[in-house]
Amino acid sequence: MISIIKYNAGNIRSVAFTLERLNVSYVITDNPEDIRKADKVIFPGVGEANTTMNYLKDRKLDLLIKELKQPVLGICLGMQLLCACSEENDTPCIGIFDEPVKRFQPKKNEKVPHMGWNSLTPTQSWMDTSLTDQFVYFVHSYYVPVNAYTSAITEYTQPFSAAMRKDNFFAVQFHPEKSAEAGEKILSLFLNQV
């Protein structure tokens, strides 16, 4: 069974619908037991870092997530919250990835938020090479610089981490649930291959 962590994230419904389209059964839950015993856990995220971290802390979900042993997939803000800290209202985060989350600086032809379809360059095996130059959908104003855990790179104002992995923790900055067939493929990789 897949558990989608239930909290105040904006894209839970869309993630759930995508799993339905993939014929994968899931529960949306904030029950620690259900999350702990799931085969895999999805940690979605759309919103503001500080408010969301406070919400997680109030329910001790931050500690629970940190201790999970099964494969966990953080999506968008979910990925950023798995990092050490975010420049978005100077928020200390969960700290799986010992990396900072920074704000994009807009350039003349590169506006912020980074919004729309951009291409992937996989650098680590879970993002397999068939995903090279595939387009996925991004909406974000903060990014994680390229680091030792980066598994796919996308360029916007500079190269940044489109996907990361550390041990059982996987993360994507884009929205696989909104990225048409490419997104469904990436979710399938997480659900079936890792």
Place this chain on the structure above:
Amino acid sequence: MLTKRIIPCLDIKDGRTVKGINFVNIRDAGDPVELGATYAQQGADELVFLDITATTDNRKTFVSLVKEIARHVNIPFTVGGGISSVADVEPLLEAGADKVSINSAAVRNPQLIDELARAFGSQFVVLAIDARKIFNQWTVHTHGGSRPTDKKLFTWAREGQQRGAGEILFTSMDHDGTKQGFAIDPLAKLHELLSIPVIASGGAGYREHFTQAFTLGKADAALAASLFHFGELSIPDLKSYLKNNGIPIRI
């Protein structure tokens, strides 16, 4: 590379797409869910669904429709029409909409932009602006373009950005329906003035118009309705044309 977005817009009345959609290979062109899923399959980058009746009675129909769209469509979509409060938006987001567009209500009450951005984040808030040139001034209109206001396009777009809008959807009423091309000059000026993305709308008739909107107009996305609905231009044809002409496009 970040690509330019092609966005079909569907008008919804009583849970159905509005008359006149003439689409090849579709069972029920009146069904917004099927039409939306077809566009997604063809390579549309986003969709916009506008509830053109937007009365209280129809609200529930629209919310359940949004849920069905979210269930079946695997690309982002914006919903709009008659949104005037945070309370109007909550059920739409809960149903799975990715963004909402606001128009007349924001002109009447600009604070609405701040409230929506604070409650849901800027990326959820698309400020739609309908404008027409009157005595050399791009004048903002509301109520489907029927009422002129004292707001001017460029100052209003800037104010919208400052208040927290995440995108501007600019429709030139002078170009809408003409098939003579998008309003290039004001688009280019919006690009100069703003640091948020701009969606061009109104006037698309030929593939070349999209190239112009992206190169000369510097638009981040372009929206069209009847052109796609009547099968005058297919999304795969448009996108491969644009790609061959050096526009960054997702194929």
